[in-house]
Amino acid sequence: MRKLFFFFLLFFYSCTGLFFYPDKRQYINPNLIGYKREDVFFKSLDNINLHAWLFTSKENKGTVIFLHGNAENITTHVNSVLWLIDRGYNVFAFDYRGYGKSEGITTLKGVHIDAESAIRYVLEREEISKNIILFGQSLGGAIAITNLANSSYKDKINCLIVESTFAGYRRIAKDKIAKNIFTKIFGYPLIFLINDDYSPERFIDKISPTPVLILHGDEDDIVPAYHGDLLFKIAKDPKELIIKRARHINVSRHQDVREKILNFLEKSLKK
Secondary structure (H helix, E strand, O other): HHHHHHHHHHHHOOOOHHHEEEOOOOOOHHOOOOOOOEEEEEOOOOEEEEEEEOOOOOOOOOOOEEEEEEEEEEHHHHHHHHHHHHOEEEEEEEEOOOOOOOOOOHHHHHHHHHHHHHHHHHHHOOOOOOEEEEEEEEHHHHHHHHHHHHHOOOOEEEEEEOOOOOOOOOOHHHHHHHOOOHHHHHHHHHHHHHHOOOHHHHHHOOOOOOOOOEEEOOOOOOOOOOOHHHHHOOOOOOOEEEEEEEOOOHHHHHHHHHHHHHHHHHHHHOO
């Protein structure tokens, strides 16, 4: 029983172990054929070497800063935003510290520093549009919300899109352990050891007047749809919510949703 207790203590106390699954592998991605990209290496605000891909579009309507989910890296996650390049938007997809070619060790505090550093870098690139869109999926959405609410560049961000994002770190942990009677009995008391200081439900109301679009699938078995509803309820105007019959980070793959995203961007960006 003592060993069991310390197992759960270690599991729940370590935010990195619970929420981050860094992957250094460079996956072969045939979807990248036809897209020109620039390998970018830039410094985080605390001097960590980070890696990104910059895709530029001739139309240069805006620049999407893409924050991916908790597993793999940009070599796979970038598929979610390639379509935006086809529709005239630049995409800056970066890896958090510890992921892909980015150096360092992944931490909850560190990934928020990385997000702020990515915004800074994009703003320093004179040749790309300064119509800045943050687009975060799953964990990336949680990072985007909290970072934007506290960012020194908040007034330079035109809008935020989050997809399949959980409302709180402890809240999603409760959802996970509730699925198994064993973890529910032994794990629940340890949930309160999880750092909840960065939970997006604490910050999304501070994003206004920056427009936010929340996407969630009602068949999401990773992050239940009530998380999207809760974030929408807490957020202040201007805000939009799209609930679609879809699974985790699959909402934006639907053509009708993509058209709604484009309409949202047109309303949000500078004319």
